[in-house]
Amino acid sequence: MAVISRQEVEHIARLSCLAFEPDELNRFTAQLNRILEYVARLEALDTSLAAPTSSVLGDRSTPLREDEPREGLTREEALEPAPAQEGGLFKVPRIIE
Template identity: 50%
Template sequence: MTTMALTSEQVERVAKLARLSLSNDEIEGFRDQLSTIVDYIGKLQSLDVSGVEPTVHAVDVESTPLREDVVGESLTPGEALANAPAKAGTLFLVPRIIE
């Protein structure tokens, strides 16, 4: 199998799509890492999986024992907010992310 080495330009394009600003050193580091990932995907694509049945879960959900869904005691607002870095009354305060 041949090695798929990505170019710096391809990495810059991916960074632009992800809205990332990368230094030249970061571009070179990611170029190597992404090339390795692309090579690994190529190895996976070469596998014959025609006899493998598709699965949704890694384990058989039908035979996995699950606990009963029983209502239990809830935390009081004070208990729930005890470790909150910021609160207002019985609400969590979070940093604004949309201007």
């Protein structure tokens, strides 16, 4: 079973430009480990008798709403919550040198 460390959670948070208090990091680390534990249990299930499917809906139609055009956000509205912007664009940390 894969275990995620607090340091890995801190690293992921930094990459995501998120800041957490120490108690939040502890809680998220525990939650992520429970999720990974559950995924490991799912992976251990014998699914050899289950028929392969490409859709859980079978031959029924997908229950989606009709597309209706509507006004989108202006550039200013889209950029407003961004932590950093430059020249009218989202500014993100460089991850590839």
